[in-house]
Amino acid sequence: MPAKSTGPARHPRTGGRVRSDDAREQVLAATTALLExxxxxxxxxxxxxxxxxVAKSTIYRWWKSKPALVIDAYAQATAARMxxxxxGTVAGDLTAFLTELYRVVDYPMRMQALRGLMAExxxxxxxxxxxRDWIGSRRTVLTGMLLRGIDRGELAGDIDLGYAADLIFGPxxxxxLVGHTPLEPAQAAGHVTSVLAALRSxxxxxxx
Amino acid sequence: MPAKSTGPARHPRTGGRVRSDDAREQVLAATTALLExxxxxxxxxxxxxxxxxVAKSTIYRWWKSKPALVIDAYAQATAARMxxxxxGTVAGDLTAFLTELYRVVDYPMRMQALRGLMAExxxxxxxxxxxRDWIGSRRTVLTGMLLRGIDRGELAGDIDLGYAADLIFGPxxxxxLVGHTPLEPAQAAGHVTSVLAALRSxxxxxxx
Amino acid sequence: MPAKSTGPARHPRTGGRVRSDDAREQVLAATTALLExxxxxxxxxxxxxxxxxVAKSTIYRWWKSKPALVIDAYAQATAARMxxxxxGTVAGDLTAFLTELYRVVDYPMRMQALRGLMAExxxxxxxxxxxRDWIGSRRTVLTGMLLRGIDRGELAGDIDLGYAADLIFGPxxxxxLVGHTPLEPAQAAGHVTSVLAALRSxxxxxxx
Amino acid sequence: MPAKSTGPARHPRTGGRVRSDDAREQVLAATTALLExxxxxxxxxxxxxxxxxVAKSTIYRWWKSKPALVIDAYAQATAARMxxxxxGTVAGDLTAFLTELYRVVDYPMRMQALRGLMAExxxxxxxxxxxRDWIGSRRTVLTGMLLRGIDRGELAGDIDLGYAADLIFGPxxxxxLVGHTPLEPAQAAGHVTSVLAALRSxxxxxxx
DNA sequence: AATTAATCGAGACGGTACGTCTGGTCTTAGA
DNA sequence: TCTAAGACCAGACGTACCGTCTCGATTAATT
Numbered sequence: 013m014p015a016k017s018t019g020p021a022r023h024p025r026t027g028g029r030v031r032s033d034d035a036r037e038q039v040l041a042a043t044t045a046l047l048e049x050x051x052x053x054x055x056x057x058x059x060x061x062x063x064x065x066v067a068k069s070t071i072y073r074w075w076k077s078k079p080a081l082v083i084d085a086y087a088q089a090t091a092a093r094m095x096x097x098x099x100g101t102v103a104g105d106l107t108a109f110l111t112e113l114y115r116v117v118d119y120p121m122r123m124q125a126l127r128g129l130m131a132e133x134x135x136x137x138x139x140x141x142x143x144r145d146w147i148g149s150r151r152t153v154l155t156g157m158l159l160r161g162i163d164r165g166e167l168a169g170d171i172d173l174g175y176a177a178d179l180i181f182g183p184x185x186x187x188x189l190v191g192h193t194p195l196e197p198a199q200a201a202g203h204v205t206s207v208l209a210a211l212r213s214x215x216x217x218x219x220x
Numbered sequence: 221m222p223a224k225s226t227g228p229a230r231h232p233r234t235g236g237r238v239r240s241d242d243a244r245e246q247v248l249a250a251t252t253a254l255l256e257x258x259x260x261x262x263x264x265x266x267x268x269x270x271x272x273x274v275a276k277s278t279i280y281r282w283w284k285s286k287p288a289l290v291i292d293a294y295a296q297a298t299a300a301r302m303x304x305x306x307x308g309t310v311a312g313d314l315t316a317f318l319t320e321l322y323r324v325v326d327y328p329m330r331m332q333a334l335r336g337l338m339a340e341x342x343x344x345x346x347x348x349x350x351x352r353d354w355i356g357s358r359r360t361v362l363t364g365m366l367l368r369g370i371d372r373g374e375l376a377g378d379i380d381l382g383y384a385a386d387l388i389f390g391p392x393x394x395x396x397l398v399g400h401t402p403l404e405p406a407q408a409a410g411h412v413t414s415v416l417a418a419l420r421s422x423x424x425x426x427x428x
Numbered sequence: 429m430p431a432k433s434t435g436p437a438r439h440p441r442t443g444g445r446v447r448s449d450d451a452r453e454q455v456l457a458a459t460t461a462l463l464e465x466x467x468x469x470x471x472x473x474x475x476x477x478x479x480x481x482v483a484k485s486t487i488y489r490w491w492k493s494k495p496a497l498v499i500d501a502y503a504q505a506t507a508a509r510m511x512x513x514x515x516g517t518v519a520g521d522l523t524a525f526l527t528e529l530y531r532v533v534d535y536p537m538r539m540q541a542l543r544g545l546m547a548e549x550x551x552x553x554x555x556x557x558x559x560r561d562w563i564g565s566r567r568t569v570l571t572g573m574l575l576r577g578i579d580r581g582e583l584a585g586d587i588d589l590g591y592a593a594d595l596i597f598g599p600x601x602x603x604x605l606v607g608h609t610p611l612e613p614a615q616a617a618g619h620v621t622s623v624l625a626a627l628r629s630x631x632x633x634x635x636x
Numbered sequence: 637m638p639a640k641s642t643g644p645a646r647h648p649r650t651g652g653r654v655r656s657d658d659a660r661e662q663v664l665a666a667t668t669a670l671l672e673x674x675x676x677x678x679x680x681x682x683x684x685x686x687x688x689x690v691a692k693s694t695i696y697r698w699w700k701s702k703p704a705l706v707i708d709a710y711a712q713a714t715a716a717r718m719x720x721x722x723x724g725t726v727a728g729d730l731t732a733f734l735t736e737l738y739r740v741v742d743y744p745m746r747m748q749a750l751r752g753l754m755a756e757x758x759x760x761x762x763x764x765x766x767x768r769d770w771i772g773s774r775r776t777v778l779t780g781m782l783l784r785g786i787d788r789g790e791l792a793g794d795i796d797l798g799y800a801a802d803l804i805f806g807p808x809x810x811x812x813l814v815g816h817t818p819l820e821p822a823q824a825a826g827h828v829t830s831v832l833a834a835l836r837s838x839x840x841x842x843x844x
Numbered sequence: 845a846a847t848t849a850a851t852c853g854a855g856a857c858g859g860t861a862c863g864t865c866t867g868g869t870c871t872t873a874g875a
Numbered sequence: 876t877c878t879a880a881g882a883c884c885a886g887a888c889g890t891a892c893c894g895t896c897t898c899g900a901t902t903a904a905t906t
Contacts, residue, residue: 028850029902035852053343058892067853072894130397131342134335135261140399147398174401175391179414182390183383189338189393190355191348193382206387209421210414236881237871243883266861275884280863444855445897451857469759474887483858488889543758546813550755551677556815563814590817591807595830598806599799605754605809606771607764609798622803625837626830659878680866691879696868 031074038064039071043085048121052082052128079132079139083146086125096153102161103204106180109154110200113184117195127189151177171211179207239282246272247279251293256329260290260336287340287347291354294333304361310369311412314388317362318408321392325403335397359385379419387415447490454480455487459501464537468498468544495548495555499562502541512569518577519620522596525570526616529600533611539604546605567593587627595623662688663695667709672745676752679706703756703763707770710749720777726785727828730804733778734824737808741819751813775801795835803831 042063046055057078061068075081097108116122133143154177161167183203187195250271254263265286269276283289305316324330341351362385369375391411395403458479462471473494477484491497513524532538549559570593577583599619603611666687670679681702685692699705721732740746757767778801785791807827811819 026850027848027904027906029852030850030904032852032902051345053345056892057894061853065853067855068893069854069895070852073851127342131339134339134397144398144400148400151400175410175414178391178394178401179387182392182394183386184390185397186386186390186393189342189397190352192352192356192359193386202383206383206418206421210418213414213417235871235873235879237883238873239882240871264861265863273884275886276863277865277885278883281882443853443899445857447856448897472887473889477858481858483860484889485859485891486857489856547755547758550751550813553675553677560814560816564816567816591826591830594807594810594817595803598808598810599802600806601813602802602806602809605758605813606768608768608772608775609802618799622799622834622837626834629830629833681868682866685879689879691881692867693869693880694878697877702867 035064035066035070036074039066039074039081040085040088042066043081044089044121047082047085047124047128051124052131055082055128057081077136077139079129079136080142082125082129082132083142086122086129089119089121089125096156098160102157102164102166103208105157105160106154106204106207107201109157110180110184110204111197114195114197114200116188123188130185130189151181154180167208167211176207176211179210180204240278243272243274243278244282247274247282247289248293248296250274251289252297252329255290255293255332255336259332260339263290263336265289285340285344285347287337287344288350290333290337290340291350294330294337297327297329297333304364306368310365310372310374311416313365313368314362314412314415315409317365318388318392318412319405322403322405322408324396331396338393338397359389362388375416375419384415384419387418388412448486451480451482451486452490455482455490455497456501456504458482459497460505460537463498463501463540463544467540468547471498471544473497493548493552493555495545495552496558498541498545498548499558502538502545505535505537505541512572514576518573518580518582519624521573521576522570522620522623523617525573526596526600526620527613530611530613530616532604543605546601567597570596583624583627592623592627595626596620659688659690659694660698663690663698663705664709664712666690667705668713668745671706671709671748671752675748676706676755679752681705701756701760701763703753703760704766706749706753706756707766710746710753713743713745713749720780722784726781726788726790727832729781729784730778730828730831731825733781734804734808734828735821738819738821738824740812747812754809754813775805778804791832791835800831800835803834804828 039060042060043055046059046063055078057068057071060066060081061071071081075084097105099105099108116126129143129146133140151174155173158167158171158173158176162169162171180203184195187193247268250268251263254267254271263286265276265279268274268289269279272279279289283292305313307313307316324334337351337354341348359382363381366375366379366381366384370377370379388411392403395401455476458476459471462475462479471494473484473487476482476497477487480487487497491500513521515521515524532542545559545562549556567590571589574583574587574589574592578585578587596619600611603609663684666684667679670683670687679702681692681695684690684705685695695705699708721729723729723732740750753767753770757764775798779797782791782795782797782800786793786795804827808819811817
């Protein structure tokens with residue numbers, strides 16, 4: 013049950029036309045289609061409205077901005093795609109998680125969405141907070157794996173979880189955004205090995 | 221040798237008014253000022269023109285887009301600020317380099333510029349190539365340090381330089397762009413330690 | 429029946445905000461005011477938008493060019509001003525019609541509009557067609573008077589109506605545009621006398 | 637040696653490079669060519685400069701505006717084309733004169749020039765005066781013919797020469813500018829007949 | 845069944861900045 | 876001192892979307 017960004021009952025209704033689910037789906041589908049066809053910059057609210065046969069005001073009623081719309085479309089597209097892996101080892105969990113993450117390149121829409129959202133977070137301070145939370149939720153999943161590794165004794169108890177997450181996600185985003193080197197799911201395992209070595213290299217570096 | 225993005229003599233001149241250096245400086249100064257005051261999204265060509273007391277067409281004559289302008293203003297602002305360090309050890313060089321890099325947070329203009337440029341690279345395919353080259357030049361400086369480390373025997377000769385650069389720059393950009401954790405120059409040393417540990421951890425992970 | 433160039437219901441509405449009559453009137457009033465103040469060449473769409481407190485896009489939505497706007501403003505200004513005269517004689521009708529026409533000089537806005545529209549018709553081929561039609565409608569009014577004269581037996585049935593209209597309107601426009609001699613309503617009667625003499629002088633001259 | 641609007645030596649020269657007659661001719665030729673190809677509106681000083689391989693400033697040095705340039709080019713094109721006819725009768729003179737005038741339609745450049753100049757006279761008050769003088773010179777030629785007719789006794793001595801000129805030129809310009817009816821040299825004779833009838837119809841109509 | 849209230853599509857509204865264009869001026873190097 | 880070249884300031888152009896706002900028409904849940 014993904015993408016609950018617009019709750020079902022925000023105030024005690026006493027009548028009135030109910031929200032059209034058809035419209036909602038049309039909008040998300042149009043967003044996805046346009047993202048794939050022209051990329052994030054070519055995506056406009058007007059374009060989505062036209063494509064979805066929906067009024068602009070209907071879009072603005074349910075989503076407050078273009079990135080909010082994209083974040084919903086992205087969530088719908090990846091729903092139930094990322095079950096938290098549990099392979100029994102940190103290396104296994106992380107590798108599974110990262111491999112799936114790197115697969116983003118196989119889905120133009122996901123790639124455009126991620127790049128566009130990151131761009132928008134730089135340009136729209138209001139969205140930046142939302143984006144930060146969204147990123148935070150992905151980080152939480154990852155730090156959960158690390159915590160299980162600590163419980164198992166695979167990792168020291170004092171590692172800096174935040175720094176670990178940066179070390180894992182940083183290079184991914186950097187490659188995705190700059191595009192100097194293609195992302196390949198096969199790179200995930202090697203990256204995990206490196207990161208684990210770094211984490212075991214000594215005291216947490218962020219705050220000595 | 222700063223800010224040569226617009227060379228002084230691109231074709232053999234045979235007459236014609238010479239480019240106004242005053243105009244050029246006014247434009248870059250206005251860009252810097254506006255970046256500091258309102259951030260990248262509030263920066264507009266019209267605003268720069270008005271602030272610099274310059275015609276819009278003069279800006280468009282020398283810079284093909286807003287990010288091209290910002291990249292020049294950034295280069296001017298950081299000119300001669302980053303001499304390539306040479307401390308005798310890889311760790312020392314990298315730490316010096318990264319410490320200076322992390323200082324970006326002390327200069328709002330530099331921070332706004334970096335974030336805005338990365339955003340623009342996602343939105344403007346034409347600029348993306350320019351940006352990639354620009355990023356590449358920074359990476360080259362860094363890999364130069366690593367190569368010297370290899371020469372000195374501090375690092376194995378088969379490490380993946382590209383991956384190393386990703387590992388170093390990735391977390392920096394990730395923090396800069398997401399903003400979940402503040403950047404602090406003091407973190408640089410710890411990060412270098414981690415990265416070097418990762419690089420020594422085994423075979424190059426990217427392409428075995 | 430004034431100023432219907434932008435009809436109130438051009439296509440069967442099925443929803444949507446209705447056109448703002450206030451905006452329409454503000455625009456036409458601003459056009460008239462600016463015509464009077466600075467003349468046709470100083471009239472700009474931007475100026476009208478600013479004066480009328482209206483978005484430029486609103487103007488472009490309803491008028492495709494500056495002359496189209498002026499033609500509407502002119503029509504509004506002269507609405508119901510020129511009832512077709514019916515005095516019982518050709519000479520009387522024509523004199524009344526021409527006298528009113530010559531009064532254009534008393535209204536700077538009308539004079540500026542006429543001169544500007546004629547100029548624009550030379551410069552903008554697309555508008556030329558519109559202008560020709562507009563001129564045609566004035567000619568039709570005039571030839572209607574002549575036709576009544578033929579019915580009454582005042583004029584021969586074989587006169588060239590087109591040529592007659594040229595003979596009547598030509599000198600008016602020529603004076604208006606060149607400005608070598610001031611237009612005066614009192615000249616109308618004499619001109620009519622001359623023209624009628626010319627028309628009675630013999631066979632239609634244009635195509636024997 | 638036509639088109640002396642820009643004399644060869646306007647102030648007592650005291651040395652320096654002499655005016656390039658080649659440049660002058662190139663400019664006028666380019667003006668004529670562009671008038672024929674794209675009409676008056678497509679004619680720009682920049683275009684002329686490019687076509688004539690001449691600097692914009694060179695054009696501005698010798699001609700103060702676009703219409704001044706066109707008026708020179710027109711004069712050059714029609715030089716020695718219009719000898720004042722002397723057939724022995726007013727009707728003959730006028731018909732010869734008008735027939736030649738109506739031939740303008742056979743020369744696109746002349747037609748474009750006339751229409752453009754008239755348009756410009758409406759838009760550029762400074763040029764309007766020049767244009768009025770230019771028009772005046774053509775009127776003088778015509779009134780000269782009428783005066784000879786008075787001398788011969790063909791016309792009454794008290795006819796209004798100015799009005800006569802308006803009656804003759806007005807319909808010509810009106811057709812040329814509006815374009816509702818094609819101009820044809822064969823129409824000249826009939827028009828002359830009509831006008832003479834009008835002039836003989838009675839007292840001068842302009843000022844009773 | 846009538847009422848009420850929130851939805852829906854449509855599309856006009858005021859705005860802002862865009863990138864282009866032309867005009868007319870000014871400053872060079874070279875003839 | 877002129878010429879060609881071309882940069883300069885200025886400002887209107889017409890376009891694209893933005894986010895807001897009226898419309899009339901639906902569509903439930905509540906009376």
